[in-house]
Amino acid sequence: MEIRLREPWPTTVADAVETQLRLRGEVRAVDETPRPVRTVAGVDVAYDRNSPRLAAAVVVLDHTTLEVLETSTVVTTTEFPYEPGLFAFWELPAVVEALRRLRTTPDLLVCDGHGLAHPRRFGLACHLGVLTGVPTFGVAKTVFVGEFVPPASKRGSWSPLVADGEVVGAAVRTRDGVKPVFVSIGHRIDLDTARDHTITLCTKYRLPETTRHADHLSREVLAGRISPSVEG
DNA sequence: GCGACAG
């Protein structure tokens, strides 16, 4: 898929924060997903324990059958330091490169982390959505900002995630009796739709099949058991 | 001021 970056990646923390505050004005919180959604892609990155090496993986699934249609992987290094709240700046450059190598443009992107449920309301799911123009949402394993009442233990139960009096996401039970995940919008989708997709994509495990596929592939590539689409 | 802090 084609992705045109309008500006270079920031290299300092101050520039990164400024970029977030500027780009967050472009986030659209309304459902603009195509109907029907035909393809959905999972995105994840694996890291090396003691080197700046990382592997990004994108896995495109058929939204109906959850069959794998296409994959793309990139092994590279990152310079930006890991800072909570600035996660996108050290993870997204590799992800964007992997997405570029995709033959097809997915209808929907599922991120491993938060979107709106971020201190400045601009987590990596929002950032990736604004950069690509593709509808995105985030499914995170732990809370970053906000409070929630634990949802009922039944799969499909959920409760709002509230930060500063604002609903920024939802705690969603994707499996009976298992810890909830935290869903928030990224771009061109609404929270209800993102929640629906989360339940649809969590068929057997706590996390969406998209995320599980991308997580597994990124680890295999980083370990050298699978060769990447691109190395740089 | 101090601690907490997506992955």
Added chain:
DNA sequence: ATCTTGTCGC
């Protein structure tokens, strides 16, 4: 995120 032993359950 990554490292790591054992344990519980389908």
